[in-house]
Amino acid sequence: MGSRVELHLDQAALRRMLTGPSGEAVRLVRRAQRATMNQGRLRAPVDTGFLRSTHQATGIHVTGLRVTAEVEATADYAAGVHEGTRxxxxxxxxxxxxxxxxxxxxxxxxxxxxxxSRPRPWLLNAARAGAGRLGFTVTPGG
Known part of the structure; x- marks a missing residue:
């Protein structure tokens, strides 16, 4: 006759393991954010270097099982360079x-x-390169 043991992990414990401050999902998103920011700085169009210097990473946000982070260029003309202008x-x-x-x-x-001006989506391409290596699928957001 065999022995059998069942192990149960409640949903709250699982959520803490995945999305807690040092959870696996949070660490993975932080790595992807850092990789995206580094690639963004490398790929940013350079004239004076100001655009490149304005890249910032936001904090990590956890809502339920969703973990999000952002990388942005805060220069007032960054959107016009990234998206192009009419x-x-x-x-x-x-x-x-x-x-x-x-x-x-x-x-x-x-x-x-x-x-x-034509679009120069360096940040989108940076996310595809940086976060893509970690298994993320990157789509244009808004």
Whole structure:
């Protein structure tokens, strides 16, 4: 005659193991967040380096069995670079006209038609590279 033992883990204990402050799910999301932020800094378009320097990671949030974290670039123009811009008109803010040095000399205008810019989704690509290595599926969010 054999012996049999049943082990039961209640749902509250399981939830604490998975999503508690040092739970497996929280640690995995934190690793994915760190990997995404590192990749984001490497992949950010660079002109002056300011955009690259504004990457931040938020805290880890646990709601039920859902664990979330975010990485963001806080530069005021980050969304326009990431998502692209539509054609728009540029007007001066503090002066009566815009002025710049063109190939034939000084150019002055009251407004300029900007053709828009293509999207450069470096942060999405960073998440796919960084978190993707850890088994996460990354889709565009909002």
């Amino acid at each position: 054609p728009h008109i540029i007007r001066p803010r503090r002066a009566r006209a815009l002025a710049w040095q063109g190939p034939s000399g000084l150019v002055v205008a009251r407004s300029v038609r900007h053709p828009g």
